[in-house]
Amino acid sequence: xxxxxxxxxTDHYELTMIAAARTHPAASRPCVFEVFARRLPDGxxxxxxxxxxxxxxxxxxxxxxxxxxxxxxxxxDGDTLQWLADYRFAGDIDGYREGELYFPGSPILTVRAxxxxxxxxxxxxxSILNHDSAIASAAARMVxxxxxxxxxxxxxxxxxxxxxxxxxxxxxxxxxxxxSNLEAARTYGVPSAGTAAHAFTLLFTxxxxxxxxAAFRAQVDRLGPGTTLLxxxxxxxxxxxxxxxxxxxxxxxxxxxxxxxxxLARQVRDQLDGLGARKTKIVVSGDLxxxxxxxxxxxxxxxxxxxxxxxxxxxxxxxxxxYKLVEIDGIPVEKRSSHKVSHGGAKSAVRLxxxxxxxxxxxxxxxxxxxxDSAGHTLAPLQTALIRDGxxxxxxxxxxxxxxxxxxxxxxxPWEGLGLSHGEPAIPTRYAF
Amino acid sequence: xxxxxxxxxTDHYELTMIAAARTHPAASRPCVFEVFARRLPDGxxxxxxxxxxxxxxxxxxxxxxxxxxxxxxxxxDGDTLQWLADYRFAGDIDGYREGELYFPGSPILTVRAxxxxxxxxxxxxxSILNHDSAIASAAARMVxxxxxxxxxxxxxxxxxxxxxxxxxxxxxxxxxxxxSNLEAARTYGVPSAGTAAHAFTLLFTxxxxxxxxAAFRAQVDRLGPGTTLLxxxxxxxxxxxxxxxxxxxxxxxxxxxxxxxxxLARQVRDQLDGLGARKTKIVVSGDLxxxxxxxxxxxxxxxxxxxxxxxxxxxxxxxxxxYKLVEIDGIPVEKRSSHKVSHGGAKSAVRLxxxxxxxxxxxxxxxxxxxxDSAGHTLAPLQTALIRDGxxxxxxxxxxxxxxxxxxxxxxxPWEGLGLSHGEPAIPTRYAF
Numbered sequence: 001x002x003x004x005x006x007x008x009x010t011d012h013y014e015l016t017m018i019a020a021a022r023t024h025p026a027a028s029r030p031c032v033f034e035v036f037a038r039r040l041p042d043g044x045x046x047x048x049x050x051x052x053x054x055x056x057x058x059x060x061x062x063x064x065x066x067x068x069x070x071x072x073x074x075x076x077d078g079d080t081l082q083w084l085a086d087y088r089f090a091g092d093i094d095g096y097r098e099g100e101l102y103f104p105g106s107p108i109l110t111v112r113a114x115x116x117x118x119x120x121x122x123x124x125x126x127s128i129l130n131h132d133s134a135i136a137s138a139a140a141r142m143v144x145x146x147x148x149x150x151x152x153x154x155x156x157x158x159x160x161x162x163x164x165x166x167x168x169x170x171x172x173x174x175x176x177x178x179x180s181n182l183e184a185a186r187t188y189g190v191p192s193a194g195t196a197a198h199a200f201t202l203l204f205t206x207x208x209x210x211x212x213x214a215a216f217r218a219q220v221d222r223l224g225p226g227t228t229l230l231x232x233x234x235x236x237x238x239x240x241x242x243x244x245x246x247x248x249x250x251x252x253x254x255x256x257x258x259x260x261x262x263x264l265a266r267q268v269r270d271q272l273d274g275l276g277a278r279k280t281k282i283v284v285s286g287d288l289x290x291x292x293x294x295x296x297x298x299x300x301x302x303x304x305x306x307x308x309x310x311x312x313x314x315x316x317x318x319x320x321x322x323y324k325l326v327e328i329d330g331i332p333v334e335k336r337s338s339h340k341v342s343h344g345g346a347k348s349a350v351r352l353x354x355x356x357x358x359x360x361x362x363x364x365x366x367x368x369x370x371x372x373d374s375a376g377h378t379l380a381p382l383q384t385a386l387i388r389d390g391x392x393x394x395x396x397x398x399x400x401x402x403x404x405x406x407x408x409x410x411x412x413x414p415w416e417g418l419g420l421s422h423g424e425p426a427i428p429t430r431y432a433f
Numbered sequence: 434x435x436x437x438x439x440x441x442x443t444d445h446y447e448l449t450m451i452a453a454a455r456t457h458p459a460a461s462r463p464c465v466f467e468v469f470a471r472r473l474p475d476g477x478x479x480x481x482x483x484x485x486x487x488x489x490x491x492x493x494x495x496x497x498x499x500x501x502x503x504x505x506x507x508x509x510d511g512d513t514l515q516w517l518a519d520y521r522f523a524g525d526i527d528g529y530r531e532g533e534l535y536f537p538g539s540p541i542l543t544v545r546a547x548x549x550x551x552x553x554x555x556x557x558x559x560s561i562l563n564h565d566s567a568i569a570s571a572a573a574r575m576v577x578x579x580x581x582x583x584x585x586x587x588x589x590x591x592x593x594x595x596x597x598x599x600x601x602x603x604x605x606x607x608x609x610x611x612x613s614n615l616e617a618a619r620t621y622g623v624p625s626a627g628t629a630a631h632a633f634t635l636l637f638t639x640x641x642x643x644x645x646x647a648a649f650r651a652q653v654d655r656l657g658p659g660t661t662l663l664x665x666x667x668x669x670x671x672x673x674x675x676x677x678x679x680x681x682x683x684x685x686x687x688x689x690x691x692x693x694x695x696x697l698a699r700q701v702r703d704q705l706d707g708l709g710a711r712k713t714k715i716v717v718s719g720d721l722x723x724x725x726x727x728x729x730x731x732x733x734x735x736x737x738x739x740x741x742x743x744x745x746x747x748x749x750x751x752x753x754x755x756y757k758l759v760e761i762d763g764i765p766v767e768k769r770s771s772h773k774v775s776h777g778g779a780k781s782a783v784r785l786x787x788x789x790x791x792x793x794x795x796x797x798x799x800x801x802x803x804x805x806d807s808a809g810h811t812l813a814p815l816q817t818a819l820i821r822d823g824x825x826x827x828x829x830x831x832x833x834x835x836x837x838x839x840x841x842x843x844x845x846x847p848w849e850g851l852g853l854s855h856g857e858p859a860i861p862t863r864y865a866f
Contacts, residue, residue, distance in 0.1 A: 008615040014627075020633065158751040196450045202767075328635070
């Protein structure tokens with residue numbers, strides 16, 4: 001199937017700007033645009049770059065076909081429409097790797113192209129990076145809170161149906177182990193998981209009332225004793241007994257979706273052990289966020305399921321990244337009016353680390369100048385080539401590569417930067433200008 | 434172009450439940466599922482149903498083709514795969530009209546079909562209604578705060594690229610006048626708008642420094658003097674002077690995107706009037722939410738632009754709706770475990786109003802029973818037919834119909850229910866069971 005065009009996932013004003021600039025010599029001047037976040041969400045210590053892989057795909061589909069041109073012909077002149085019809089991004093894009101940590105000011109993406117060629121991508125670039133980075137950043141905190149315990153993403157129903165797919169991808173990137181979302185499994189290869197909801201147990205209600213044992217038997221018959229049985233539709237203690245009765249002590253797991261999960265997990269663990277189901281795992285779900293996950297650290301929980309808080313970025317549903325023109329023909333430019341100070345000029349970024357590997361600061365310096373003196377620290381450049389002459393570079397990192405990269409990057413943070421409590425960014429950003 | 438299948442925008446467990454239930458007689462029993470929100474977001478007085486129109490479209494594309502079947506063949510048996518291949522929703526769906534107000538417990542959507550036929554739609558239905566209702570509900574508050582002043586939606590860059598399209602649609606439904614999003618204009622006919630960003634003005638920087646007059650001239654040359662010029666890239670007072678110089682007193686509007694918008698609007702109004710540009714409008718944007726809009730009520734602002742707060746639901750990015758099995762073969766069912774009490778049985782809903790038109794309560798009563806005594810109030814049923822025998826009913830309301838319906842519905846609320854301050858739902862929900 002041909003993939004749909006992404007060209008209209010764009011703001012009206014990008015095209016009117018192009019129309020107004022196009023006939024002017026200024027429009028052909030080489031420009032540099034940068035994506036960065038002025039700040040992290042309230043009290044967060046780090047952000048996680050997400051969406052880079054999706055962005056590279058979406059750029060390939062950014063084409064104005066006949067339908068797209070017809071849709072914008074009402075407010076554009078013929079020359080501009082022809083320019084759009086011919087448009088193929090032919091510039092260069094560099095960026096932080098997907099799965100890289102970022103901090104306030106980090107130049108996460110750098111687009112080099114003539115003005116019109118670059119400005120037209122603003123909305124699409126920001127939509128993808130703002131959404132996916134918000135989800136990945138929240139998810140990474142949940143993974144840290146869960147320690148070695150796996151987390152399953154099950155929030156599709158709480159967000160836009162296509163955002164759900166991207167959320168599942170971003171969550172996997174951040175270290176969650178599986179998703180409920182089948183489109184994410186198909187499109188991105190994220191492992192999918194799930195067994196049954198309360199409705200399944202309720203279905204077996206007859207004229208004699210509820211029949212949880214019949215529901216559990218039907219599930220075990222089809223999905224095997226290794227399945228996960230949802231035990232809190234009626235009485236949980238009765239549910240656990242019915243579950244082990246139906247599946248035997250080889251029962252894979254029970255899921256608890258309501259109530260005081262810590263207390264219930266302990267009771268259920270004792271009950272399962274008493275029934276000989278010592279290897280049966282306990283899955284908990286129900287309005288969990290990173291704080292609730294952390295609060296269950298001492299309880300006998302084996303797997304977490306997270307939904308709403310994951311797909312809404314746990315209080316920060318957008319990453320607040322902006323796309324700013326920073327350089328024209330080698331001349332640094334910046335907005336000068338009140339409250340929104342930008343640093344003009346294209347920036348290179350390096351992260352300095354102690355010999356132990358712990359990072360100490362991120363340094364931004366003018367592109368094309370040597371990196372600052374590292375003063376005995378190791379120094380890692382943060383930007384990599386993503387697009388050259390309009391096409392993706394060879395061997396772009398995969399989603400699994402991004403996942404591995406993040407896991408390694410988190411280990412480099414000072415330990416207090418990994419905590420859930422609010423505070424300053426884990427490392428400072430320094431402008432060596 | 435064939436529209437893509439929506440069938441995998443679904444949770445893994447919906448399909449394993451179907452596999453487990455399918456061979457059992459229970460699977461063919463007629464079921465009723467209801468969508469409702471247990472509560473409104475923190476302190477909100479009402480919710481707005483959004484997404485119904487999108488849902489009807491998405492249901493038509495809910496088909497398991499060869500690609501979709503291949504994607505799920507790893508965890509399903511052959512009989513279930515064949516059932517999916519043959520699946521066409523053939524049941525009935527009733528619901529609140531799009532643009533209708535809702536309150537805690539309101540049965541916003543009612544799906545009648547055999548268990549497997551209905552449960553498979555859970556994730557898609559909730560994704561669409563939860564997202565679009567969250568946006569529409571936030572947007573309606575902004576429209577109330579703005580009074581008669583128009584609001585333009587410009588938040589695409591702050592949310593997932595496809596959620597942005599749905600957000601623009603939901604915002605228009607709620608009474609916003611236009612969107613920046615071109616795909617929403619193409620797909621849903623929402624009027625689109627926009628002129629230029631700071632990057633456009635910065636582009637005209639030369640070796641002699643910034644040249645705002647040249648930028649404004651280029652924009653007016655192409656877009657005419659009725660355009661909106663963005664005046665806060667450098668000094669705002671200078672920007673306003675340059676704007677009127679470039680376009681003359683017929684200048685359509687100036688936009689201010691930063692700073693203390695109230696003070697600046699007054700200064701700019703005085704300056705424009707002094708320059709003879711008395712009809713030039715003032716557009717303000719920059720992190721506006723419903724409270725900021727209300728705080729500008731006394732200032733000379735003509736148009737608001739909203740972004741982040743709109744597309745993130747202004748603190749409530751999901752509506753928290755659930756999809757619950759409430760009746761099987763005429764038998765009411767409900768989950769009984771702690772903390773999540775549901776009311777079993779299919780529900781009909783009516784809203785009672787005084788002769789003046791002001792609503793006083795919403796009453797839910799068992800479907801098939803007469804509506805409760807109205808005690809002198811007028812009584813309006815809230816559920817309408819959406820899908821019959823799997824297909825949309827004739828003359829489904831359009832997006833404009835939904836917009837009109839909401840405008841009329843808001844007028845029926847008690848005046849305190851329209852305020853921005855936190856409180857109880859504007860009217861109580863009563864269960865006449």
